[in-house]
Structures are given as structure tokens and as C-alpha cells.
Amino acid sequence: MTYKKYNVELKEEEKDYLEHFTSTGERSARDMRRARTLLLSDRGKTDEEIADILGVSTRTVSRTRKQYVTEGLEQALHDKPRPGQPKKLSSSQEAQIIAVACSDPPEGRKRWTLELLRERAIENGIVDEISTEPIRILLKEHDLKPWKKKMWCIPELIDEFVEQMMDVLELYERPYKETEPIVCLDEKSTQLLEHSREPLPMKPGRPKRIDSEYVRKGTATAFLMVEPKAGKRYTFVRKRRTKKDYALCLEKLVEQYYGAERIHVVQDNLNTHSEDSLVETFGEEKAQRIMNCVEFHFTPVHGSWLNMAEIEIGIMETECLGRRLPNMKALEKELKAWEKRRNERRKMINWRFSREDARKKFNLGTRHN
Numbered sequence: 557m558t559y560k561k562y563n564v565e566l567k568e569e570e571k572d573y574l575e576h577f578t579s580t581g582e583r584s585a586r587d588m589r590r591a592r593t594l595l596l597s598d599r600g601k602t603d604e605e606i607a608d609i610l611g612v613s614t615r616t617v618s619r620t621r622k623q624y625v626t627e628g629l630e631q632a633l634h635d636k637p638r639p640g641q642p643k644k645l646s647s648s649q650e651a652q653i654i655a656v657a658c659s660d661p662p663e664g665r666k667r668w669t670l671e672l673l674r675e676r677a678i679e680n681g682i683v684d685e686i687s688t689e690p691i692r693i694l695l696k697e698h699d700l701k702p703w704k705k706k707m708w709c710i711p712e713l714i715d716e717f718v719e720q721m722m723d724v725l726e727l728y729e730r731p732y733k734e735t736e737p738i739v740c741l742d743e744k745s746t747q748l749l750e751h752s753r754e755p756l757p758m759k760p761g762r763p764k765r766i767d768s769e770y771v772r773k774g775t776a777t778a779f780l781m782v783e784p785k786a787g788k789r790y791t792f793v794r795k796r797r798t799k800k801d802y803a804l805c806l807e808k809l810v811e812q813y814y815g816a817e818r819i820h821v822v823q824d825n826l827n828t829h830s831e832d833s834l835v836e837t838f839g840e841e842k843a844q845r846i847m848n849c850v851e852f853h854f855t856p857v858h859g860s861w862l863n864m865a866e867i868e869i870g871i872m873e874t875e876c877l878g879r880r881l882p883n884m885k886a887l888e889k890e891l892k893a894w895e896k897r898r899n900e901r902r903k904m905i906n907w908r909f910s911r912e913d914a915r916k917k918f919n920l921g922t923r924h925n
Contacts, residue, residue: 562621564597570629571598577633584670590633593620634692645683647917650694652682657695658858718920720856724822725911727853728864732785737813739783740822741805741829742865743797744873748773750882776884778877778891779805781812782868787902789868791891793884802828803837810849819850824860864905 566574574591589610596606603614603621610617624632645653656676661668670688677683677691727738749770756765779792779801792808794801806821813819823829829852834843855862876894881887914920 562625564594564621564624566598587633590620593617594624597621649682653677717856720854721859722911724853724855724862727820728907735817737783737816738820739781740863740865741781742863742869743777743779744869745775745777746877747775748883749880751880773882776887780865780869781809782865784864784905787904788899789895791895793888799828799833800837803833810846821850822853822863824855867905
């Protein structure tokens with residue numbers, strides 16, 4: 557039996573991450589083997605036992621252990637870029653690769669993988685040659701930036717895209733004015749799920765346990781309105797997200813900011829996000845009264861990442877929605893508690909992408925203000 561020179565003892569959060577890593581998403585076979593190696597090592601398995609279970613050599617197991625102990629979890633899972641081959645992508649190449657990643661995958665494939673992206677980047681003439689590592693780094697970097705919370709896609713930079721982008725960014729750069737709040741609006745559909753069996757509570761040395769089976773109870777939609785510069789947000793729960801649901805949400809927004817001279821509403825181009833929804837729901841007279849209070853600012857097509865509400869929704873999912881809630885009443889109760897807590901702390905969004913950044917990133921020069 558080989559002596560375990562590098563003993564793996566995972567932290568609780570690392571263990572949770574690896575369990576999630578190996579059970580969700582599409583990973584490379586190499587990354588999956590490394591993750592399972594670390595989990596099995598943490599459970600006390602020897603190099604020989606792990607090698608036998610995973611069908612790899614003991615040397616491979618030992619190398620993964622060593623990388624974890626000496627360099628940490630991230631390096632144990634992923635290779636470093638090869639020496640002598642640093643990332644060399646222009647802004648244009650970065651945008652084109654991300655655009656490919658946001659497009660539909662090839663026929664017969666469920667989603668893009670790093671290898672598929674590498675092949676397509678070469679086929680499309682974006683680069684002459686590239687490994688998967690620069691692509692992985694590129695996507696990871698953009699995921700970490702607050703103005704690109706979700707994977708985003710830059711289409712051909714037509715004038716309409718640039719004009720709408722600059723309009724939203726100019727709005728974000730304005731100083732705070734209480735009588736003209738800038739509110740970002742978006743909605744999130746969520747499943748209503750009920751436990752099939754009561755969860756087992758947490759005990760010392762043992763986390764809370766939840767049965768893998770659950771009962772579907774339909775879906776609901778959580779509308780979110782966030783005023784980033786004031787540190788305020790408001791939630792509105794509906795069964796669906798029809799024109800009527802949107803109109804009722806906008807009515808709530810106007811009531812919330814009663815007395816404001818003008819409410820600037822940043823939103824995407826969903827077909828329900830229009831004055832027509834108000835007219836169909838309330839009639840022309842009331843619809844006009846509401847429209848007199850608001851001014852719409854639409855993010856461009858494939859530019860929903862410009863809506864700060866997406867960032868707040870990501871936080872809402874992490875802090876509140878990432879669990880089973882059985883009905884709309886429970887969903888609304890939990891969201892209102894989350895909303896109240898964040899508003900009391902005046903949690904704001906640190907937006908850092910400016911018009912000047914856009915000009916540099918997309919080579920726009922100075923012709924767009």
C-alpha cells in the first residue's frame with residue numbers, strides 16, 4: 557500500500573462545492589476525475605483504491621492530491637496555462653468568442669463545451685490556433701464582472717445596439733436625484749417545490765439532510781424592481797408573467813414612488829414590457845396616467861447584462877430562492893423578508909462599466925456619447 561504523502565482534508569465548503577460540481581452541469585472527464593479523486597481522498601481511500609475506482613494510474617491520483625495540498629482546490633481541478641503560451645486575444649476576438657458561446661450549439665449537441673468553442677473559433681477564423689485554457693479563462697473573467705453577471709453575447713454592433721447601450725450607461729452615470737429615481741426591472745420564473753419527506757435538522761457534525769425527491773407545485777414569477785443608487789428593492793409575486801402581470805407590477809412601482817417627477821425604468825425587450833400591456837389591462841386613460849410618471853429605457857437585444865436588476869436577481873436567487881418553497885404564499889413571505897433585510901442595510905450595486913469603458917471595449921472611438 558502506498559504511503560499517502562499528501563493527505564487531503566477538505567473544508568466543509570470545498571466538500572459541498574465538489575459534491576455540486578460532480579452532480580450538475582457538463583464537465584470535462586478530466587475535471588470530473590480530479591473532483592472525484594479529492595472526494596474519495598477526503599473519505600480516506602488509498603491511492604490504489606481511488607485508481608481502481610476511477611480507472612486511472614496511482615501517479616495521477618498522487619498528482620491531484622499534491623496539487624490540492626500545495627496549490628489549493630482551483631489548481632487541483634484545472635490546469636495552469638502552459639508556459640510560453642500566454643493568452644493573446646484582442647477585444648474583438650474576445651467579443652466574437654463570447655458571441656459564439658451565447659449562440660445555439662451545433663446540431664446534436666446539448667450545449668457548448670470548451671473543446672467545441674475552441675474548434676468553432678478556429679473554423680470561423682477568429683483565431684488561427686488556440687487551446688481551451690484561454691477560452692476557459694475568458695469566460696470565467698466575464699462571469700466574475702458585475703456588469704456581466706450572466707454569460708452575455710455581443711452581436712454585430714449596429715447603431716441601435718450602441719445607442720441603447722449608451723442611453724442606459726448615461727442614465728447610470730447621472731447623480732442621484734430623489735425626484736427622478738432610476739429603477740431597474742426584471743422578472744424571474746421559479747419552480748414551487750414541496751418536500752416529499754420532512755428534512756432532517758442539522759446536528760453537531762452533520763449538516764441538514766434533504767430528501768432528493770420532491771413534489772412539483774407549479775411555477776410562479778417574482779418581479780424585482782431595484783433602485784441601485786438608493787439601495788432599495790421591491791418584489792412582486794405573480795402566478796405568471798403576462799401583460800396583465802407586468803402592468804400590475806408597473807402600477808405598484810408608480811405607487812411606491814408616488815410624488816416623483818419621473819421614474820426612469822430600465823428593462824429588457826420582453827414583449828410584455830410595453831405601453832400596450834397597460835392599455836389592455838387598465839384602459840387608455842389610466843395607462844396614460846401611469847406612462848406620464850415613467851420613462852422607459854430599453855437594454856439592446858443581447859444586452860440584458862446592462863440591466864442591473866439581473867445582478868440583484870442573482871443575489872436574490874443565492875440568498876433566498878435557492879431552496880424548496882411549496883406555494884406562492886411562502887414565496888412571497890420569504891421574498892418580503894429578504895427585501896426588508898436588504899433595504900434596511902441599504903445594499904447597493906457597485907456598477908463599474910461606463911460609457912468610456914464601452915468605447916474602449918468595443919472600439920467605438922469618440923463618435924458615441
